[in-house]
Amino acid sequence: MPPLDWLRTFEAAARHENFTEAADELGLTQAAVSQQIRKLEAHFKITLFHRLARGVELTAEGDAYLPSVRSAIHALARSTEDLFGKKGSKVITIACPASIASLWLVPRLQWIIASRPKISLSVAAIHRPADYEAIKADIEIRFGNGKWEGKIATHLFSEVLSPICAPSLLVGVPEGKWQSLPCIRLAGRRSGWSEWAIEAKMSPPRKTAIRFDSFITALDAAKAGVGVLLASLPLSERALAQQEVVRLSPVELAMPIGNWLVRNPEVQMRAEVEELCRLISHSVASDLPF
Structure with missing residues (x-):
């Protein structure tokens, strides 16, 4: 077995794909x-990293070795915390995208906490996939x-x-003519207006009001009457229920990917x-x- 410090350094360097960031x-x-x-x-007589x-x-050998190293480090950290950490109620960390935390998880927290009032939670907002590895949460929503x-x-x-859009945006708009309104677009790789228009068999809105890189701010803009948003219905359920926004069409575009509750199988989870x-x-x- 090589020294544990070398393995910790290997894991950090592989996660960051950068020696300087691992050093920090x-x-x-x-x-x-x-x-x-x-x-x-030198210990293994193999090359673990390509220097760019x-x-x-990671080389093929380094990539194959990484899951075992990461699993062992996580298991050791969890065992150390369980055996020697602060006694009493332990904080459970949930890592999830900011939009999921604000629009889906937060409305359910009151019900969750009421069901188990002794559970202590910490919610960490994820802004990029690499953040999941850095935070090492007990539970992830991906x-x-x-x-x-x-x-x-x-x-x-x-x-x-x-x-969807704000009711105020429809004032003076003939019924069924909402496509003439400006639309809100979201940056990033996701299905958008073109895919929905194909599903609905109609032309997509052509005029763009503004583009956002966050669904939270895009939804806020829709509620403020900035334009029409092709919205995630699960994340818009509160705004729809409170009539801050209204649906403009019964046509729905179901995406092939969704949201998942994710955890590590190699670490025995605490009962809570x-x-x-x-x-x-x-x-x-x-x-x-x-």
Whole structure:
């Protein structure tokens, strides 16, 4: 077995794909990280990283070794916390995209906490996929196809898109002519107006009011009357229930990917974490008092 410090450095360097960023996380110099990686490679007599102009990239051997190293480090950290950490109620961390946290999870927290008032929660907002590895949460909510290497995923809800807008935006607009209104667009790789228009067999709105990189701000803009938003119906349920926005069409675009409750199988979860997973799953069907 190589020294544990070398393995921690290997895991951090692989996660960041950069020796300098790994050094910042571990409190080392870049030279120290590079030296530890060289010693680890010499120990195994293999090359673990390709050195690139900017950053590093795992070799096939390094990529194959990483899951075992990561699993062992996580298991050791969890066992240390369970045995020697602060006694009493432990905080359970949930990592999820900011839009899921604000628009889907928060409305359900009152019901979850009322069901198990002794559970202590910490919600961490995710802004990029790499943040999941950095935070190392007990529970994750991820958007995708449900397949993440080394993870157990339970389906929560599907993504369904349909146009919505503020009631005030429809004043003076002839019935069924909302396509003439400006539309709100979202940046990023996701299904949009063109795909929905094909499903609805109609022309998409042509005039763009404004583009956002966040669904939260896009929904706020729709509620303010800025334009028509092709919205996630699950994330807009509160705004629709409170009539801050209204649906403009019964046509829905069902996306092939959805939102999943994700956890690590190799780490034995505490009973309260198992219970929280169950509560989150059951909250999908709960009647929320909007």
